Amino acid sequence: MSCQSNPLQQFVGKSDRVGTAGFGARFNSQEQFPPTRSIEHSFLNGQKNDGFLENKFLEVQQPSPVFPAESVSNVWLNQFSSMKLEDPLEFDNEYKKLYAGYQSQQTRRNVAHVSPALHRSIYQPVMRNPVANDVHFEQEFEALERELQDDKDELLDEESPLDYEFQKIASDIVNSTSNSPSPVSSKLSGSKFMGLMRDISGGLVSMRSNELRKSDGSVVGNEFTPVMDNMHKTNDFDVL
């Protein structure tokens, strides 16, 4: 029995699905699956790599530029590379050449990877065409809500999350005692409390408004009686 009633987990699950089936659908296939050439291989062998990178981990490490960054990055890189400094710890020229090649690949790749339309939708809240984007977002949210609602209905048909937790506690108690090979375990197996725990963990008995009820609605054990916070007035305290 797994505990999937955590709403946060559900939401995270949903978000993942939306990420791939929803927004992800807007990438074209070429952008999603770049050619398979290893950056490490080309880097180590000093080869120029004009293609896209395979290493997806680098995607995460490199923040996507907020605006088309090629020109700006190049300006900065050019400025930096044109600087002349006398540094005794400087890397040798071969390394610097390779690193420059690596940098330029990264820049090109980042710009090419993110589609311009998505780029705008994420980083620029003011849209050129807000109506079209609103429609798109509404569709996405509706899909998300439908998924959540479907799952919620399924859950409500069976039991509430609190009941599920209660059931889990009961099954924990049953499991923890049934595994111990001690003489007391035989006594525990005949215990009415453990029997009730087994019924609860099996879903035969559940908690309904301060009472235990079977699946047919009949009350197990005592019925609940609300008790008011009334008090007797007494003079006994004067004596104490």
Add this chain to the structure above:
Amino acid sequence: MLGYHIPGYSGYGVQYSPFFDNRLAVVSGSNFGLVGNGKLFILDIDPQGKIHESNSFLTQDCLFDVAWNELHENQVLVAQGDGSLRLFDTKLAQYPIAIFKEHQKEVFSCNWNLLNKNTFVSSSWDGTVKIWSPTRKDSLLTLTPQPLKTVNRVDHSMNIPMSNQRNHADITRNKNCIYQAQFSPHDPNLVMCCSGNSYITIFDLRQPPSPTNQRNFLGHSGLEALTCDFNKYRPHTIATGGVDNVIRIWDLRMTSKNNSSPSICVNEVVGGHELAVRKVCWSPHHSNIFLSTSYDMTCCVWQDVSYTDRRSTGKTNSIDPNRGCRFKFTQHSEFVYGADWSLWGQPGYIASTAWDGNVFIWNAFQR
């Protein structure tokens, strides 16, 4: 053996009246404490040996502990799951005569001061111990054990079924929960309590609230210390029980003063119970006899072999083949929660109550 069954309720605590030799107060929770009401039963034993209910009080929430008023023969105090303490008059029906509501969470224990008889103490899941006067609505003093490092065992963690009410679900996860607090029978200003963080704490009420008004030591290897009791004859001797299934006897003079080194008990009963020890209680008639109740559904009477004829023997219960067990009561069919020695008649009479809803009265020394 005498018996009485309280149908639909699970016994949590029992205490003999200090005024009547045939009267008992029993507190209980509905449906094994799973959901529903609590109930206080006042039971009388008639000359024919039959037990019958003379009064009962239904409460909104489960009742965890009971203490008779040492100054008034008809008043009995209960600790309730909604954070309140209620004082009932056994001559009146239905409602309490006083409600003491300050604790933020479940009240697990209550104990009347045997020397300064106009105060009582309570301990709660909210991590505080409160001193009360029955004449005042508000508490006299709130004591909080110093925040101490919780020791986490890496081998296993064990959940004890304390109460299974939905709103009590976090009880065993709260390491600051104080399971029992008790006044010393030798000094009216000394209070002891035991907590979920395994520490036993002694408070001196004469000192102002500060870190110096308390001393504490680790009692049960980092697992919950569920119960503690002062020896009635030896002022420095206490017994504790916990989730490690062990009962330990401590000499307070030998406990570490600054926690720089772990305190070492003077005697212990290891392997006497198969599951957690719920309650320990020293005999009112002997200086080296105590009882224990456990989740293994038994109630045992032990002899502390480290002390005989008013002096320490230097022995421990490990040398005894039965670990010092003098009597094992096995009639209960569910977890045994409460037990109390009778102050009356021949020494050795014990009343015990369990989640099976039974109250049994038996003698530990009759063969």
